[in-house]
Amino acid sequence: MPFTTPLLAGTCARDCKREGVELVVPSPSGGRGVYILHWSGVRALCNPTVHDTLLFQRSSGLTEINPASIREIALEVAREGHAGRAAATAAEAALVYDRSQRALTHVLLLKGLVEQFDPNGPNIATLPERTPDLDRRAAAVLRRIAPSLGQPAARLETGLAAIADMFAPVGVASTNRDARIARLLIRLKAAHIGMARWLEADPGNDIGGLGQSVAVAMQQACDSGAAALQRTRAGLMDTPALLKRWIKDPDGLSARAARCDWLLDGWERVSLLWLAARTRASQRAALLEMAPLVPVLPREVMEWTDTPVAPEAMQQAFRVTSHEDAWRTGGSAFALIERNEKLLAMSAWSGPAPTDWPEGSPGWGSPGCGPQQS
Amino acid sequence: MGISGMRTSTIMKQKPVQSHDAEIRALIKPIVAAPDPKIKRIVATVDALTQRGPVDLLIDPVRQRLARIRPPRPLRFGRLMFYPLDLLILPAARWTQGQQAIPRTALMPMVHHVSLAMGTEAAAVKAEIAHRTTADVALISRLGQSLWPAAAAILADSGIPKGWASTQLGEATYRPLADAVAALLAEAATLDQLRAEAATGSLPPRPDVVEAILGRVARANKSALPMMIAMLLDCLPLAAALLPAAKKGPEAAALHAAMDEATDLLLQQLDQENITDMRIATGTLAEAGAAVGGIAALLKNLDKAGAKPQRREQIRAVRQRLDADCKARFAWGLQDELLAPLQDPGIAGSIDIPALEVAARGLRVLETEGRLVGSGAAYDRLLAGAAETIKGNAVLDRLSQVDQIRLVEILCGPEAALAMLTPRPARQAGSPSPSSASVDAPRNVQTSRRL
Numbered sequence: 001m002p003f004t005t006p007l008l009a010g011t012c013a014r015d016c017k018r019e020g021v022e023l024v025v026p027s028p029s030g031g032r033g034v035y036i037l038h039w040s041g042v043r044a045l046c047n048p049t050v051h052d053t054l055l056f057q058r059s060s061g062l063t064e065i066n067p068a069s070i071r072e073i074a075l076e077v078a079r080e081g082h083a084g085r086a087a088a089t090a091a092e093a094a095l096v097y098d099r100s101q102r103a104l105t106h107v108l109l110l111k112g113l114v115e116q117f118d119p120n121g122p123n124i125a126t127l128p129e130r131t132p133d134l135d136r137r138a139a140a141v142l143r144r145i146a147p148s149l150g151q152p153a154a155r156l157e158t159g160l161a162a163i164a165d166m167f168a169p170v171g172v173a174s175t176n177r178d179a180r181i182a183r184l185l186i187r188l189k190a191a192h193i194g195m196a197r198w199l200e201a202d203p204g205n206d207i208g209g210l211g212q213s214v215a216v217a218m219q220q221a222c223d224s225g226a227a228a229l230q231r232t233r234a235g236l237m238d239t240p241a242l243l244k245r246w247i248k249d250p251d252g253l254s255a256r257a258a259r260c261d262w263l264l265d266g267w268e269r270v271s272l273l274w275l276a277a278r279t280r281a282s283q284r285a286a287l288l289e290m291a292p293l294v295p296v297l298p299r300e301v302m303e304w305t306d307t308p309v310a311p312e313a314m315q316q317a318f319r320v321t322s323h324e325d326a327w328r329t330g331g332s333a334f335a336l337i338e339r340n341e342k343l344l345a346m347s348a349w350s351g352p353a354p355t356d357w358p359e360g361s362p363g364w365g366s367p368g369c370g371p372q373q374s
Numbered sequence: 375m376g377i378s379g380m381r382t383s384t385i386m387k388q389k390p391v392q393s394h395d396a397e398i399r400a401l402i403k404p405i406v407a408a409p410d411p412k413i414k415r416i417v418a419t420v421d422a423l424t425q426r427g428p429v430d431l432l433i434d435p436v437r438q439r440l441a442r443i444r445p446p447r448p449l450r451f452g453r454l455m456f457y458p459l460d461l462l463i464l465p466a467a468r469w470t471q472g473q474q475a476i477p478r479t480a481l482m483p484m485v486h487h488v489s490l491a492m493g494t495e496a497a498a499v500k501a502e503i504a505h506r507t508t509a510d511v512a513l514i515s516r517l518g519q520s521l522w523p524a525a526a527a528i529l530a531d532s533g534i535p536k537g538w539a540s541t542q543l544g545e546a547t548y549r550p551l552a553d554a555v556a557a558l559l560a561e562a563a564t565l566d567q568l569r570a571e572a573a574t575g576s577l578p579p580r581p582d583v584v585e586a587i588l589g590r591v592a593r594a595n596k597s598a599l600p601m602m603i604a605m606l607l608d609c610l611p612l613a614a615a616l617l618p619a620a621k622k623g624p625e626a627a628a629l630h631a632a633m634d635e636a637t638d639l640l641l642q643q644l645d646q647e648n649i650t651d652m653r654i655a656t657g658t659l660a661e662a663g664a665a666v667g668g669i670a671a672l673l674k675n676l677d678k679a680g681a682k683p684q685r686r687e688q689i690r691a692v693r694q695r696l697d698a699d700c701k702a703r704f705a706w707g708l709q710d711e712l713l714a715p716l717q718d719p720g721i722a723g724s725i726d727i728p729a730l731e732v733a734a735r736g737l738r739v740l741e742t743e744g745r746l747v748g749s750g751a752a753y754d755r756l757l758a759g760a761a762e763t764i765k766g767n768a769v770l771d772r773l774s775q776v777d778q779i780r781l782v783e784i785l786c787g788p789e790a791a792l793a794m795l796t797p798r799p800a801r802q803a804g805s806p807s808p809s810s811a812s813v814d815a816p817r818n819v820q821t822s823r824r825l
Contacts, residue, residue, distance in 0.1 A: 050783050050791045081776035085727060279512065281567065285574035331663055331742035332575045334735040334784070 001055065002074045002269070002347070004083060004340040006328035007046040010266075010293045013056075013065050021059050030292055030321040049337060051082040067261040068169070075348060083341040090348035098168070101179060104128055106164035108172040110138040113160075113239040117141040145240055151247055159246045160239070166257035170232050181260045184268055185225050191271035192218040198283060205280065211287050213318065214270075217294045220309065221267050224297060227305035228260045259304050266295030272343045291318035398431050406435050421448050430478060434465045449503040449510060451496065452485035455525050457514055458562035459555065461608050461643070462601050471547065474600045474639050479541040480551055487535035491528045495520075515570060519563045526560035529553075530594075550597070557595035558602055561587045569609040573664070579613045588617075588629065596628065600635035607640060607675070611668055614675030637676055641685065644669065644692045651699040659707045659736025666700050667743040697748030704740050708756055712737065716769050725772045734784040761786045765794065 001011050007028055016022040023042055025035040035041070039056050042048060048056075058073035059065065077083070078091035107128045114121070114137045121137060142153040142160075149156065171179025177186060192215060199211050206212060235256070236242065245253045270290050277286040301309050328336055405416060413436055420429055447453065456463065462476050469477035489496040499517055506513055529552045538548055564587060571577035584606065591602040606613050617633055644650060650669060654662040673696075677689045711733035715725060741753040763769065764781045773781070775794070783791035 047788055050779060050788050050795070053788065053792060081774070082780070084731065084780070279515075279570060281570035281574055281577065284571060285576045288576050328575075331667065331739040334738050335660070338731075338735060 001052075001059070001070060002344055003048070003052045003055065004337050004344065005046055005048045005052050006333050006336040006340070008042070008048065008052060009269075009289070009328075009340075012266075013059050013070065015065050021056070021062075021065065023056075026292060030319055032319065049082075051077060051341075054080075054082055066258055067265045068258060074344070078344055078348060083344045084338075086345040087341050087348065090345040094348040098180070101171070102165050102168040103130070105168040105172055106130075106161055107134070109160050109164055109236075109239055109242075110134055112172070112237070113141050114138050116239065117144065145243075149240070149243060149247060156243055159243050162250070163242055163246055163253070166254050167232070167236060170229060170236075170257060170260055172233065172236050174230070174233055181225075181229055181264065184264055184271075185222065185229065187275070188218060188225065188264070188267050188271045189222050191274040192222055195274055205284060207284060207287055210291050210318065210320070214287065214290055214294060218267075218270075220297070221264065221295070224301050224305050224307060224309065225260060225264045225267075227307045228263050228301075231305060232256065232260055259300075262298055263301060263304065266293065268347055269293060269343065270295070272346050276339070276343060276346065288320050292320050294318055398428055401432060402435055405432055408436075417447075421450075431465075434478075447508040449506040449508055449514070451489055451500050451503070452481055453508060454499070454503060454514060454517060455485055455488060455521060455559075456481055457508075457518065458522065458566060458605065459558055461605055462558075466541070466543070474604070474635060476551065476555060477541070477543060480543060480547075483535045483537040483541060484529060484552065484555065486537060487532060488525045488528050491532070492524060495524070515566050518566055522559045522562035522566075526556045526558075526562075529559070530556035553595045554598040554601065557591050557598040558605065560594065561591060561602065565605060565609065568613075572610050572612065579610045579616065581616045584610075584613050584616045592625070592628070599629070599632035600639060603632055603636035604639045607636060607672055609668075611671035611675055614672070637685070640672065641676065641688050641692070644673075645688055650692065650696045651702070654696075654699055654703045654740075659703075659711065659733060660739045661736075662700075662703050662707070663736065663739030663741075663743045666696065666740060666747070669696055670743060670746045673747075693747050697744070700740065700744040700747065701752050704737060704744060704753060705756060707733070707740065708737055708760055712760060713763060716763065716772070727773075727777050730777075730781060731784060734781055738784060757785050761790060 001008070001013050001023070003009070003011055008025065010026045012024040013021050014024060019038060021038075023037050023039070025037055025042065025045065027033050027035065028045065035045070037045070039053075042056075054077045055074060058077060059070065062069050062073065075091045075094055078087040079095065081088040083091075107130050110130075111128070111134065114134065118137055118141060139153065139157070142156045146153040146156055151159075169180040171182055176182055195211060195218070196215050199206055199215060242253070270293050273286045273290050273293070274283070277283040297309060298304075301307075405413070408416070417433060417436075420433055423429060456476075459476060462474070463478055463481070464473075464475040466477040466479040469475055489500075492499075499521055502517060503513065508514070532552060534545055534548045538545065543551075564583065568579050568583060572579055587606070588599070588602065591599055603617065617629065653665045653669065656662075657665070670693075673689050673693055677686060681689075712730060715730060737757075741750070741757065744750075744753060761782045764773065764778050764785070769778075779791045779794050782794060
């Protein structure tokens, strides 16, 4: 959950059949174990911001809790301005960008379908734009394959739109660097490279080996994420097969599309903590914040990626204990909330990075928003 | 910050070594009486001189005011070199042989000497700091990491520099002063790193590093140890808890004596009229809050069991003054940086909301730290009044509902803000749109300040 209250860093949400949403809150001391709390328990622990209160209330209305649904409500709350104006602007842009990515994915699926079944027809425009010609030819193909799939063509059209929505964050083209998951991986890699270089330049930068351990976990997440992304995209080449799967098991297909999201869940905040730190002191302090937030890889990672993963990567590896909370309570909390709101803005941002953001930030070096790639 | 306002009683004990030029003395009186804009122009003119010499005396009487009016000070090579030792610099007229301080007139000959010895490296530093000011602390830290140790090495092994005679301090004074400055500058880079880490809130000073600093200074120049401890405690008050453990055996007695001298030096400085005010008047509201927190922590550590009654009385007086200065800074910060922009009829529609939020956060930081040294009733009253202004009809044309909610949240906490989450009547065209958010305010108002 992208909460802004400092004491709620690293908190996750989960469904509780009887009592709605439960929150899994890391032990505030940094010690072993977590608290499983309802909102009343959270309010006994700390004084959550308005942003966090609204985010929790929206999560209670979700039919399913997953990274994508949480992101969606987080963007809504941010867009309303409860995390500040920068986050509101970024959230608005992110929602527009998401729509453009869904439209782009839909066009690419239609193109793929036409190229597969009408290879001898006139060339399709190179630009991934929805044209009347593309619509006409795609509709013809769908009418052609509808009997073999046992569904009317209109239902298949609906299916294609649903598949586009599911897979837009992943992106269809293997070279797509602008899809959300691809951008997240780029950000994670930028953070990993930056941290590895920083540690190599002066081993004294590290704090008791914490940085090296976080860097290893980051590398593992990058590799697993890249493998999952590649594998997911490989399954998107055959549109009729996708439609078949959607007809047979739409939830299963949706779960497959969400694998990358689950695999990389939590890594964005860790990356941004690093990317937002600019001085040696703030980078060393960031290590202490990042380490307890390093996500545990899901048990399914080997099945999803076909890559070997050390068993310790699936257990919580880092604990940073503190004698007291002075660094994130009292006067310090105000700066941390502001920083967390800035991270929300950076996370949602989809355009070129503002000039005051560090190299490797979201949008840094990217071509900008909009369907520029194919 | 220099010890420019050293108490007269302290000053008069020692014989001044610097005689004032009559012409300059004649100019000082009108300068002291000059309004702030004129002071800024005079300082800018003096700052622009390549050779300062006795003209520096013109600025001495207004140094305390400079901190309050905050004119931009150009970042010169000398200012950068002596930046970490600012706490210890005194006007020459107030300095005596053997005093735990550095006379201002000694700076320029040392600076020229270091600059000449560094050659092209100094030229590179000068090129990088051209047109920059002392507000650029990141640049100061970065360049200082190499400049301070280099300057220390040069001063530790140098003959009397050219121009020393103009200081009128006497040749015999040079070597002990240069040795002390060298010993302190040699640790400045490490101290700056510790300060930067401590400022993050999560990296307290490391005992081994503090012990190493003190050990090196004690070996290099024992007489500089009190000044080193004063510098250490001034930027890292938490280090006070580490000092008793830093040495054992016979060395512990020497360290204890040095700590005592350093404590006197720091208290002497804090006990001056306006000094706490100066510290918290400088910089942003959040920086003022950090300064209050730093002084409060320092006082807490100096006010240890077994302290002499006179010292405890001195600490109590400083704490009282700090409390009053903090409240005054809070009140004018609230008025100037939050309420005045909100109520200025000339800026409706173009109000800088992020700046207001920065001011509101700064006020809360200052208030949180201020409560450590005094009562909180005044803050509560002022914050509640500010929240009422923000919620009032008079600002409806310049704040959206979400802007109001966020400002109230920062000033009075989430509970007060959540109570505002009900739609308000539609606005006229052209004004900011209200939030569509609506939520029931929690019934149980919490008093916890933990965020």
